[in-house]
Amino acid sequence: MSSHSQTGTAKSQVLIFDTTLRDGEQSPGATMTFEEKLDIADMLDAMGVDIIEAGFPIASIGDFEAVHAIAKRMKRATVAGLARAINADIDRAGEAVRVAQRGRIHTFVSTSPIHLEHQMRKTQAEVLDIILATVARARNLVEDVEWSAMDATRTPIDYLCQCVDAAIRAGATTINLPDTVGYATPDEHREMFRQVRERVANSDKAIFSAHCHDDLGLAVANSLAALEGGARQIECTINGIGERAGNTALEEIVMAIRTRGDMYPYQTGIESKMLTRASKTVSTATSFPVQYNKAIVGRNAFAHESGIHQDGMLKNQSTYEIMTPESVGVQKTSLVMGKHSGRAAFKDKLKALGYDLGDNQIEDAFVRFKALADRKKHVYDEDIEALVDDNIATAHDRAKLVSLSVIAGTRGPQRATMKIEIDGRVVTEEAEGNGPVDATFNCIKAIMPHEVTLELYQVHAVTEGTDAQAEVSVRLSRDGNSVTGRGADPDTLVSSARAYLMALNKLEARGARVHPQRAAE
Ligand code: KIV
Ligand code: ZN
Numbered sequence: 001m002s003s004h005s006q007t008g009t010a011k012s013q014v015l016i017f018d019t020t021l022r023d024g025e026q027s028p029g030a031t032m033t034f035e036e037k038l039d040i041a042d043m044l045d046a047m048g049v050d051i052i053e054a055g056f057p058i059a060s061i062g063d064f065e066a067v068h069a070i071a072k073r074m075k076r077a078t079v080a081g082l083a084r085a086i087n088a089d090i091d092r093a094g095e096a097v098r099v100a101q102r103g104r105i106h107t108f109v110s111t112s113p114i115h116l117e118h119q120m121r122k123t124q125a126e127v128l129d130i131i132l133a134t135v136a137r138a139r140n141l142v143e144d145v146e147w148s149a150m151d152a153t154r155t156p157i158d159y160l161c162q163c164v165d166a167a168i169r170a171g172a173t174t175i176n177l178p179d180t181v182g183y184a185t186p187d188e189h190r191e192m193f194r195q196v197r198e199r200v201a202n203s204d205k206a207i208f209s210a211h212c213h214d215d216l217g218l219a220v221a222n223s224l225a226a227l228e229g230g231a232r233q234i235e236c237t238i239n240g241i242g243e244r245a246g247n248t249a250l251e252e253i254v255m256a257i258r259t260r261g262d263m264y265p266y267q268t269g270i271e272s273k274m275l276t277r278a279s280k281t282v283s284t285a286t287s288f289p290v291q292y293n294k295a296i297v298g299r300n301a302f303a304h305e306s307g308i309h310q311d312g313m314l315k316n317q318s319t320y321e322i323m324t325p326e327s328v329g330v331q332k333t334s335l336v337m338g339k340h341s342g343r344a345a346f347k348d349k350l351k352a353l354g355y356d357l358g359d360n361q362i363e364d365a366f367v368r369f370k371a372l373a374d375r376k377k378h379v380y381d382e383d384i385e386a387l388v389d390d391n392i393a394t395a396h397d398r399a400k401l402v403s404l405s406v407i408a409g410t411r412g413p414q415r416a417t418m419k420i421e422i423d424g425r426v427v428t429e430e431a432e433g434n435g436p437v438d439a440t441f442n443c444i445k446a447i448m449p450h451e452v453t454l455e456l457y458q459v460h461a462v463t464e465g466t467d468a469q470a471e472v473s474v475r476l477s478r479d480g481n482s483v484t485g486r487g488a489d490p491d492t493l494v495s496s497a498r499a500y501l502m503a504l505n506k507l508e509a510r511g512a513r514v515h516p517q518r519a520a521e
Contacts, residue, residue: 014257014266015233016250017209018044019053020282021066022082023247024237027288029455029475029484031506034066035396036285040238041070043278045077048269049250051233053106056082057096058089062509064096071100078102078144085109085134094141105138108148108176111155111163124159131166139171148211152177153184153192160192161199168202174233175206179222182215182245186225193229209233212248214240219248224256227266238282239290239297251275251296251328259323276329277354284389287473287484287502289460296328329354331381339373353385357392364391375490376467386462386469386488390498393486397505399448401497402426408436408493418443418497440497444504452476452507456484459492474499476507483507 021037024030032040037054044052054070055063071079079100081093090107097103109120109130116122122130131147138145147167152160164175177192184192193210197203210226210233212219223234240249254270261267279297283290292300302325304313312319331352346366350357357365365388372387373379394400402419413432416439420427429446433439437457456475461468471488472495483506487498 012266013232014227014268015050015207015209016048016254016268016270017051017053017080017233017235018049018237018250019211019235019247020044020237020241020250021070022053022055023211023235023243024241024282024286025055026243027241027246027286029477029482030241030286030288031481031483032285033396033506033509034062034069036393037066038069038073039392040281040285041074041077041079043274043281044238045074046271047274047278048271049077050269051078051080051104053080053082053235055096058083058086058092064092067093067096068099071097071103074100074102078104080104080106080146083107083138085130087134087137090134090138090141094138097142102144103142104144104146104174105142106146106148106176107134107138108150108178109134110150111160112151113156114154115151124162128162128166131163132170135167135170135172143173145172146174146176146209147172148176148178150178151180153179153189154181157192157195157199161196164196165200165202168200168206173206174209175203176209176211176233176235177226177231178211178235179213179219180211182213182219184212184222185218186221189222190225190229193226193231197230207232209235210248211235213243214245214247217245219246220252220256223248223253224264227257227264238278239288239294241282241286241288249295251279255296255323255328258327272327273329274354276331280385280389284393284486287393287486287499289458289471289473289486301325302330338379339370341373349381349384350388353381353388355388357388361388361391361395372469372490376469378463378465380463382462383469386471390486390488394498394502394505397502398423398508399501399505401494401501404440404443404494404497406436406439406493408439414439416440416443416493418447420444420447420501422448436493437496440493441500444497444500448504450478450504450507452478452504455482457496459495462488470495472496472499474503476500476503478507481507 054067057064057067067081081096083089083093093105135147208231210223210231212222236248236250238250240246257264257266292298304310309320368387399422402421404418407415414436415432417430427447429443431442431446433442455477458473459470462471469488469490470492473486475484483503485499485502487495489495
């Protein structure tokens with residue numbers, strides 16, 4: 001039996017269940033490629049995550065393959081695959097995680113009256129039967145089975161206890177009580193866990209888990225309250241990405257437990273120095289920027305602006321810092337090499353920034369760094385991160401930007417000329433547009449005809465100064481699938497073209513997909 005599924009886990013140990021690759025990927029536009037998922041899983045494993053929910057295997061062949069590959073690869077972490085309370089889902093999840101050293105099937109069904117009446121059209125008795133049958137089926141395939149009561153926080157406590165009792169009797173080793181719609185308050189949440197654990201006869205046979213959504217900004221507070229109520233597994237995602245307003249942010253819950261050990265006498269196995277890099281990796285893969293003031297991993301999380309704060313910090317860091325930047329892996333921003341810097345120094349810098357790249361990746365990044373250093377007076381750590389992340393994210397793209405020139409100005413129409421390499425062949429096109437960005441995107445459409453909706457176009461500067469790199473995010477959608485691409489370059493139009501192409505590559509690579517919560521039961 002998996003060590004994580006045993007109930008003998010020390011009382012103070014809290015298991016971290018990361019669902020960046022499943023609930024996180026459900027954020028509109030957060031699609032990740034197969035390779036990005038493997039990289040993220042490796043990073044989560046190295047960071048000490050106990051359980052990695054790698055995807056929803058029945059959703060698509062791509063999802064199945066990613067869960068299967070991650071299950072095969074993980075050395076330490078348990079790998080979970082999600083399944084609705086449907087036989088085909090459970091069998092497919094079982095097939096995907098069977099190859100893991102420690103595999104888990106995570107199956108769920110709705111329990112709240114709202115869901116039963118309007119979505120499932122089933123009675124409470126019917127759902128109890130479903131729980132017994134589906135958990136038993138999963139337990140026949142693997143020893144480690146997690147069962148979730150979807151919309152638990154809007155489920156009457158008596159019925160919730162009956163469901164939990166049924167799931168444990170059928171063999172569930174982890175019981176997850178999700179706040180699916182982000183509705184709970186901390187006091188209610190603590191009480192729900194306390195009561196269910198107290199009232200269900202066999203509750204000591206399972207580990208209880210919290211899975212909170214952030215619709216009211218309470219996900220981390222509710223997760224902490226769940227620990228007080230007896231939960232010992234927290235489900236969370238890097239940067240808090242996830243359905244709607246997202247999930248409990250892994251970095252926040254981990255640092256809250258660590259920094260406030262006086263209030264929360266628990267511990268996790270997470271290496272906190274990896275949190276900043278993890279945040280950047282996920283931000284790059286999903287092309288979701290991290291808000292500047294985001295707790296723990298935001299660019300300003302350790303910046304002190306006001307004179308009084310700076311004065312205090314110079315005298316003693318503890319005046320305004322409750323945790324050190326180093327404890328979450330923040331490097332001091334520094335001016336890096338200029339155009340005369342060599343490969344060795346560049347390699348050292350990449351290592352210091354937390355990258356572990358192969359020789360070809362280093363070489364590609366070095367060529368781009370040199371080109372940037374020729375154009376930009378000061379090259380900062382953030383510049384290097386932006387270009388390396390860009391290289392990593394586009395490494396497997398089918399279509400790549402070769403060159404772009406644009407004629408812009410007050411007298412339109414603006415005109416773009418572009419070369420794109422597709423499947424090893426370089427294609428050139430020209431197009432006009434209502435503005436330079438429109439002309440650039442029209443060029444891509446001329447080379448690769450497609451129908452998509454542009455949902456978002458956003459630009460921000462990577463560093464200060466008018467020669468800063470512009471980082472552009474583009475979100476495209478087609479047939480209910482939306483994906484985001486990101487590009488960085490000192491030229492905003494080049495960044496725009498890169499971002500659009502990255503999104504288009506992702507959209508093309510993605511087939512039809514079933515969504516766990518939106519799919520019909
Ligand atoms: O929010 C939720 O209820 C979920 C379940 C599938 C666990 O994500
Ligand atoms: Zn969720």
